[in-house]
Amino acid sequence: MTTNSTIMDSNSFNMADIDKLPPKLKAMVKRRKILGGSYRLFYKEPLDFEEGHGTKLYTPDGTEYLDAYNNIPSLGHSRREIQEAVSKQLNKINTHTRYLNQNILNYAEDLLATFPKELNRVMFMLSGSEANDLAVRVAKAATGGEGIIVTAEAYHGNTALVTGLSPAIGSDVPMDISMRMIPTPDTYRLGTDDIGNWMAAQVEKQIADMQRHGIKFAGIMLDSIFSSDGIFPGKKGLLKPVIDMVHKHGGVYIADEVQPGFGRTGETFWGFQRHGIVPDLVTMGKPMANGIACSALVAKSDLLKEFSKNTPYFNTFAGSPVAMAAAQATLDTMKKDNTQKNSLDRGKELASKLRDLAKKYPVLGDVRGVGLYIGVDIVKPGTKEADYNYAVRLIETMRENHVLLSLCGPHGNVLKIRPPLVFSKEDVIRFVDMLEKSLDEMENKKE
Amino acid sequence: MTTNSTIMDSNSFNMADIDKLPPKLKAMVKRRKILGGSYRLFYKEPLDFEEGHGTKLYTPDGTEYLDAYNNIPSLGHSRREIQEAVSKQLNKINTHTRYLNQNILNYAEDLLATFPKELNRVMFMLSGSEANDLAVRVAKAATGGEGIIVTAEAYHGNTALVTGLSPAIGSDVPMDISMRMIPTPDTYRLGTDDIGNWMAAQVEKQIADMQRHGIKFAGIMLDSIFSSDGIFPGKKGLLKPVIDMVHKHGGVYIADEVQPGFGRTGETFWGFQRHGIVPDLVTMGKPMANGIACSALVAKSDLLKEFSKNTPYFNTFAGSPVAMAAAQATLDTMKKDNTQKNSLDRGKELASKLRDLAKKYPVLGDVRGVGLYIGVDIVKPGTKEADYNYAVRLIETMRENHVLLSLCGPHGNVLKIRPPLVFSKEDVIRFVDMLEKSLDEMENKKE
Numbered sequence: 060m061t062t063n064s065t066i067m068d069s070n071s072f073n074m075a076d077i078d079k080l081p082p083k084l085k086a087m088v089k090r091r092k093i094l095g096g097s098y099r100l101f102y103k104e105p106l107d108f109e110e111g112h113g114t115k116l117y118t119p120d121g122t123e124y125l126d127a128y129n130n131i132p133s134l135g136h137s138r139r140e141i142q143e144a145v146s147k148q149l150n151k152i153n154t155h156t157r158y159l160n161q162n163i164l165n166y167a168e169d170l171l172a173t174f175p176k177e178l179n180r181v182m183f184m185l186s187g188s189e190a191n192d193l194a195v196r197v198a199k200a201a202t203g204g205e206g207i208i209v210t211a212e213a214y215h216g217n218t219a220l221v222t223g224l225s226p227a228i229g230s231d232v233p234m235d236i237s238m239r240m241i242p243t244p245d246t247y248r249l250g251t252d253d254i255g256n257w258m259a260a261q262v263e264k265q266i267a268d269m270q271r272h273g274i275k276f277a278g279i280m281l282d283s284i285f286s287s288d289g290i291f292p293g294k295k296g297l298l299k300p301v302i303d304m305v306h307k308h309g310g311v312y313i314a315d316e317v318q319p320g321f322g323r324t325g326e327t328f329w330g331f332q333r334h335g336i337v338p339d340l341v342t343m344g345k346p347m348a349n350g351i352a353c354s355a356l357v358a359k360s361d362l363l364k365e366f367s368k369n370t371p372y373f374n375t376f377a378g379s380p381v382a383m384a385a386a387q388a389t390l391d392t393m394k395k396d397n398t399q400k401n402s403l404d405r406g407k408e409l410a411s412k413l414r415d416l417a418k419k420y421p422v423l424g425d426v427r428g429v430g431l432y433i434g435v436d437i438v439k440p441g442t443k444e445a446d447y448n449y450a451v452r453l454i455e456t457m458r459e460n461h462v463l464l465s466l467c468g469p470h471g472n473v474l475k476i477r478p479p480l481v482f483s484k485e486d487v488i489r490f491v492d493m494l495e496k497s498l499d500e501m502e503n504k505k506e
Numbered sequence: 507m508t509t510n511s512t513i514m515d516s517n518s519f520n521m522a523d524i525d526k527l528p529p530k531l532k533a534m535v536k537r538r539k540i541l542g543g544s545y546r547l548f549y550k551e552p553l554d555f556e557e558g559h560g561t562k563l564y565t566p567d568g569t570e571y572l573d574a575y576n577n578i579p580s581l582g583h584s585r586r587e588i589q590e591a592v593s594k595q596l597n598k599i600n601t602h603t604r605y606l607n608q609n610i611l612n613y614a615e616d617l618l619a620t621f622p623k624e625l626n627r628v629m630f631m632l633s634g635s636e637a638n639d640l641a642v643r644v645a646k647a648a649t650g651g652e653g654i655i656v657t658a659e660a661y662h663g664n665t666a667l668v669t670g671l672s673p674a675i676g677s678d679v680p681m682d683i684s685m686r687m688i689p690t691p692d693t694y695r696l697g698t699d700d701i702g703n704w705m706a707a708q709v710e711k712q713i714a715d716m717q718r719h720g721i722k723f724a725g726i727m728l729d730s731i732f733s734s735d736g737i738f739p740g741k742k743g744l745l746k747p748v749i750d751m752v753h754k755h756g757g758v759y760i761a762d763e764v765q766p767g768f769g770r771t772g773e774t775f776w777g778f779q780r781h782g783i784v785p786d787l788v789t790m791g792k793p794m795a796n797g798i799a800c801s802a803l804v805a806k807s808d809l810l811k812e813f814s815k816n817t818p819y820f821n822t823f824a825g826s827p828v829a830m831a832a833a834q835a836t837l838d839t840m841k842k843d844n845t846q847k848n849s850l851d852r853g854k855e856l857a858s859k860l861r862d863l864a865k866k867y868p869v870l871g872d873v874r875g876v877g878l879y880i881g882v883d884i885v886k887p888g889t890k891e892a893d894y895n896y897a898v899r900l901i902e903t904m905r906e907n908h909v910l911l912s913l914c915g916p917h918g919n920v921l922k923i924r925p926p927l928v929f930s931k932e933d934v935i936r937f938v939d940m941l942e943k944s945l946d947e948m949e950n951k952k953e
Contacts, residue, residue, distance in 0.1 A: 090611045093618060094825075095627040095805065096814030098603055107606035111599040129601065131822065137597055146593040150584055152558040153797040154576065156545055159554035164537045171540060180542040185632040185799050186822060192665045217821055218639050219667035231816035345822060350600040352632050352799035352823040358542065367543030369678035374664055375578065375633060375792060376799040378541075 070454060070465050072100040080104060101465065102458055111136030114479050114486050116463065127478040127490050128463040133321060133346030134392050135481045141349045144388035145381055153381040156183075156373070162383035169390055170355065173328050175337045180358045183378035187317035187344030188216030190354040191280065193372070194340045195220055197358065198311040200366035201339075204277030205237045206269040208262060208310075212243050212469045214287040215280055215315055224280065227287045237274045239265035243288040243469055247425040247436055248443055255297035259304040266308050278311035278339070283330035286318040289468025290427060290434030290475065295326075298334035311362065314338035317354075318432070321346045322393060322480060325403030325430025333429070346480075348385035352376065398480040402430035405482050409433060412491045420498045422449055431482055434467070435474040445470030449501075456497040462490060517901060517912050519547040527551060548912065549905055558583030561926050561933050563910065574925040574937050575910040580768060580793035581839050582928045588796045591835035592828055600828040603630075603820070609830035616837055617802065620775050622784045627805045630825035634764035634791030635663030637801040638727065640819070641787045642667055644805065645758040647813035648786075651724030652684045653716040655709060655757075659690050659916045661734040662727055662762055671727065674734045684721045686712035690735040690916055694872040694883055695890055702744035706751040713755050725758030725786070730777035733765040736915030737874060737881030737922065742773075745781035758809065761785035764801075765879070768793045769840060769927060772850025772877025780876070793927075795832035799823065845927040849877035852929050856880060859938045867945045869896055878929055881914070882921040892917030896948075903944040909937060 077088055087107060091098065106124070110117040113135040116124045132138065148162070156163060167181050184190045195207060207224055209215065214227040222228055223235030234240075241261035246252045266276045283298060285291040302312045319330025320343045327333050329341070339362050344354035354377075376382065393399070410426055410433055417423035417435075424438030436443075437450040450472040454464045467475045478486065524535055534554060538545065553571070557564040560582040563571045579585065595609070603610060614628050631637045642654060654671055656662065661674040669675055670682030681687075688708035693699045713723050730745060732738040749759045766777025767790045774780050776788070786809050791801035801824075823829065840846070857875055860882060864870035871885030883890075884897040897919040901911045914922045925933065 084606070087606050087608075087611065090615070091606075093614050093627055094603075094610070095629055095807070095810045097629065097810070097817055097819035099818055099820065100606065101604045105606050107608075108599055108601055109607075111601065116599070116601070116605075131602070132600070136599060136601075142593060142596040145596060146589060149589040149592060149797075152555055152563070152583060153579070154555055154558065154563070154583075155578070156541075157548045158563075159531070159534050159538075159547065159552050160556075161534075161554075163541070164534065167540050168537070180540055182542055182544065186636070186824075188821070189633070189636070189665065196666050196669075217819060218636065218665045219643050220665065222643075222817075228818065229816065350596075350823070350826065350828065352829070360542070363542045363544070369676065370544055370669075371546055371675065372544035372664060373546065374635070376797070377633075379797065381797065382799070 070101055070451065072102060072105045076103065103455055106458070114482055123461060125462045125486060125489055125493070127476050127482075128465050129479060130318070130323065130477045131345050131350050133323075133398060133480045134349050134389060134396070135479050138349055138392070140388045140392045141351070141385055144384045145351060148381045148384035151380070153379050155375060156378045160380050162380045162387065163378045166383045166387045166390070169387065171357065174341070174357055177337050177359050178341060178357050180360050180363050182356045182358075182372065183382070184354045184356065184374055185352040185377050186216070186354050187315075187342060188218050188221055189374070190317070190342035190344055190356045191215045191221045191315060192218040193356050194313045194342050195224065195280070197340060197356070197363060197366045198278040198313060201311055201362045202275070202277045202309060204275035204310070206274040206276045207235070207238050208265050208279040209238065209240060210243055210281065210285060210288050211240045212288040213280070213282065237269070239268055241265055244285055244291050244293060245289065246291050246293050246427065252294040253297065254293055255300040258297065259300035262301060262304045263308075266310075276308050276310045278313055279305050280313040280315055282315045282318050283334065284319045284324060284429065284432055286432070287467055289436070289473040290432060292324070292333070292427065292429040292432075296334050298331065298336050302336045302338070311339045312336070313340045313342065315342050317342060317344040322399030322402055323430055323432055325399060325406050328399055347389065348382060349389045351382055351385035353382045353386050396481070401482070402480045405484070405487055406430040406433065408484070409476070409487045409490065412487065413494075416491065416495060416498075422446065422498070428476070431476075431478055431480055433476040435476065436468075437472045437474065445472035447472045450474065452501060453497060456500055457493060460493040460497050462493045517548055517898065519549060519552045523550065550902055553905070561929055569908065571908045571910050572933060572936055572940070573910050574923050574929075575912050576926060577765070577770065577924045578792050578797050580770075580845060580927045581796050581836060581843070582926050585796055585839070587835045587839045588798070588832055591831045592798060595828045595831035598827070600826050602822060603825045607827050607830075609827045609834065610825045613830045613834045613837070616834065618804065621788070621804055624784050624806050625788060625804050627807050627810050629803045629805075629819065630829070631801045631803065631821050632799040632824050633663070633801050634762075634789060635665050635668055636821070637764070637789035637791055637803045638662045638668045638760075638762060639665040640803050641760045641789050642671065642727070644787060644803070644810060644813045645725040645760060648758055648809050649722070649724045649756060651722035651757070653721040653723045654682070654685050655712050655726040656685060656687055657690055657728065657732060657735050658687045659735040660727070660729065684716070686715055688712055691732055691738050691740060692736065693738050693740050694874065699741040700744065701740055702747040705744065706747035709748060709751045710755075713757075723755050723757045725760055726752050727760040727762055729762045729765050730781065731766045731771060731876065731879055733879070734914055736883070736920040737879060739771065739780070739874065739876040739879075742780050743782055745778065745783050749783045749785070758786045759783070760787045760789065762789050764789060764791040769846030769849055770877055770879055772846060772853050775846055794836065795829060796836045798829055798832035800829045800833045843928070848929070849927045852931070852934055853877040853880065855931070856923070856934045856937065859934065860941075863938065863942060869893065869945070875923070878923075878925055878927055880923040882923065883915075884919045884921065892919035894919045897921065899948060900944060903947055904940060907940040907944050909940045
């Protein structure tokens with residue numbers, strides 16, 4: 060129903076529908092014209108949010124929406140601790156990394172303390188894209204290679220380099236000539252969670268193809284829950300044969316933790332830790348400073364050596380006292396609140412309730428996830444065939460019932476449930492109630 | 507004295523000297539080890555700044571330094587208006603561009619109002635690097651070409667793509683295979699400010715070389731005051747023959763306004779306006795939100811079309827309500843204070859006083875600049891030969907006299923005077939007094 064080239068647009072407003080919008084929204088959308096054609100808005104009728112607090116967002120007329128989608132405000136929208144830390148630091152000093160400042164040192168130490176001890180170096184950027192861009196450059200410098208492997212629906216960011224490693228961007232955008240893709244690790248359709256050896260074999264096949272084309276293998280970049288591929292956490296430990304295969308062929312393993320990091324998966328603070336592996340490079344971003352631009356590359360010191368020997372790296376706003384104050388307040392609050400445990404507990408409750416619902420509604424083909432990152436595969440009942448149109452109508456109905464969601468996966472049919480980590484028991488119940496209500500409304504419309 | 511590969515390190519602390527530092531600094535620098543080998547600190551004895559207000563920075567013991575270097579806090583360090591705007595917005599909402607929000611619309615309109623009317627589209631990023639990375643991709647999509655021309659000591663950012671277009675990074679870092687360089691437009695050594703036709707001829711030569719190698723010309727990326735080349739504002743209008751040459755060969759002109767933009771050059775709000783040209787694409791960053799991560803690409807709508815047709819672009823933190831509130835407060839305050847006029851007036855005073863000083867101190871070979879962006883070429887007296895060692899000792903002596911500066915240019919011998927735009931008459935006098943004092947101290951040391 061959808062093609063590869065429209066995945067990133069699967070839940071987007073279509074500019075051709077502008078005249079269908081209520082006057083106020085129409086006026087705002089019209090003003091967006093000056094942002095050019097690459098920007099996307101969610102939903103057939105886009106949402107204008109004026110306030111946000113905790114797990115709720117509010118339109119100008121005060122209508123409340125339950126946020127089951129946004130992973131940046133991991134600690135909740137407008138979190139007081141972050142606001143205070145930023146405000147205080149902006150009143151004091153905000154320079155850059157060519158002068159000394161306590162903030163970057165304190166935070167760097169606290170951040171590295173959450174990692175296995177081999178991962179003992181950290182550099183700061185602004186976005187996951189910048190972190191992945193740098194990680195790939197470091198991997199290439201360390202190996203002398205060029206070829207990077209990603210999954211078939213990976214999304215690793217928006218710079219020229221990592222766009223070429225992000226097939227999810229759409230089939231009209233050319234991929235890097237030396238990159239190779241392994242298939243989406245679709246545990247649902249493969250019929251098993253235990254796909255480590257299958258993945259390792261896929262990786263070996265692509266390394267062989269690189270060799271055949273004279274491309275030296277540099278490494279692999281993987282999101283351990285395969286978010287944009289459709290959310291496939293798989294069995295614990297499955298990435299072990301994969302990293303072993305990568306190392307056997309002299310490559311570097313880059314864990315893209317922009318999505319699974321900072322406690323999202325509940326079981327561990329970093330997604331890769333679920334698999335008992337130690338990556339060579341780790342990138343992170345989104346929830347790092349609860350909405351203030353901040354990202355990082357964590358590395359084994361040996362890996363950085365070759366790159367650092369010749370290449371100075373300066374990033375104007377990254378690692379600044381304000382960015383570090385925001386990141387520090389975020390990490391401290393995550394620990395204080397134990398958001399990782401909340402993610403695990405609420406995630407289990409939510410997945411369990413969704414599985415109950417799936418028994419009643421056969422369009423909910425598969426419920427999978429770990430912590431508060433849950434995917435629901437929407438299918439034609441009795442089959443495993445993706446039903447993109449139903450999925451789009453479902454998230455639009457959920458929007459009408461004031462719950463925010465989105466879609467992912469190669470067919471754009473997987474509900475992407477990824478709320479702030481402070482999602483409460485009441486939020487879980489409200490989400491499930493609204494999903495049931497939405498499914499019922501859709502059934503009734505059919506009749 | 508210096509090689510190309512050390513330009514970015516010309517004013518850097520050398521880790522081998524760590525044992526020479528006082529105990530407290532030594533401890534801090536030691537802790538920086540976890541940031542890896544690509545980070546640089548300014549000065550033989552790095553500075554730890556704990557507070558910053560207006561044009562002054564303060565170490566923990568309260569020592570005051572006059573900031574004649576930092577261009578990010580254009581409105582001064584810890585500016586109240588920005589702190590208040592950010593703080594207020596962080597308390598309200600901070601989402602992303604897939605929902606509607608007034609802030610991005612209001613700011614986009616106000617920003618575009620500062621541009622010629624042909625430049626009628628704007629996209630937001632976080633860093634100048636991200637903006638330049640995107641600008642090059644847009645230029646390539648619009649022309650179907652690959653080859654980009656830059657100056658021999660250009661610096662356009664830190665992503666993989668733009669690092670390959672930044673020869674100033676050092677000769678050990680390979681440049682993009684399809685890029686070409688024109689020589690630094692060194693008006694001092696060429697003996698004339700009127701170098702437009704000379705530059706246009708250099709551009710034509712490089713386009714011909716691209717053709718010879720089967721590389722289709724895509725465009726040129728220029729900083730209109732050639733900051734990292736050594737600060738060469740040149741004669742007004744000189745870029746006219748250059749842009750004409752670029753257009754004649756079907757290329758796109760990208761104005762990198764990260765350094766000259768937002769009133770820095772005093773005469774005009776944007777650096778390219780000094781030359782009466784209208785670029786096809788314009789990038790900006792650093793002072794845009796007075797220290798909060800924010801950058802942008804401004805474009806003629808036609809130029810964006812080909813890129814936007816196929817490529818969705820999403821940048822998590824860019825264009826967020828908080829980033830836009832900070833940028834809005836910055837632009838509003840720039841207008842209210844007329845920082846552009848202050849830059850022009852103080853820049854003229856400062857340049858004039860420096861020229862007086864140059865009559866007395868023949869090491870000050872050339873004083874050039876526009877607004878508060880002034881370069882002083884340090885030479886062996888009686889010659890135009892760059893004296894890198896003297897320049898390094900001079901900025902170290904200025905540091906001892908509590909004035910912050912840095913160096914630039916292919917020989918690393920040009921004083922880079924680039925203070926916050928709120929630099930006062932008193933600051934100008936203090937700067938010149940301290941420069942004279944430093945020069946005298948260096949003369950006395952020689953004896």
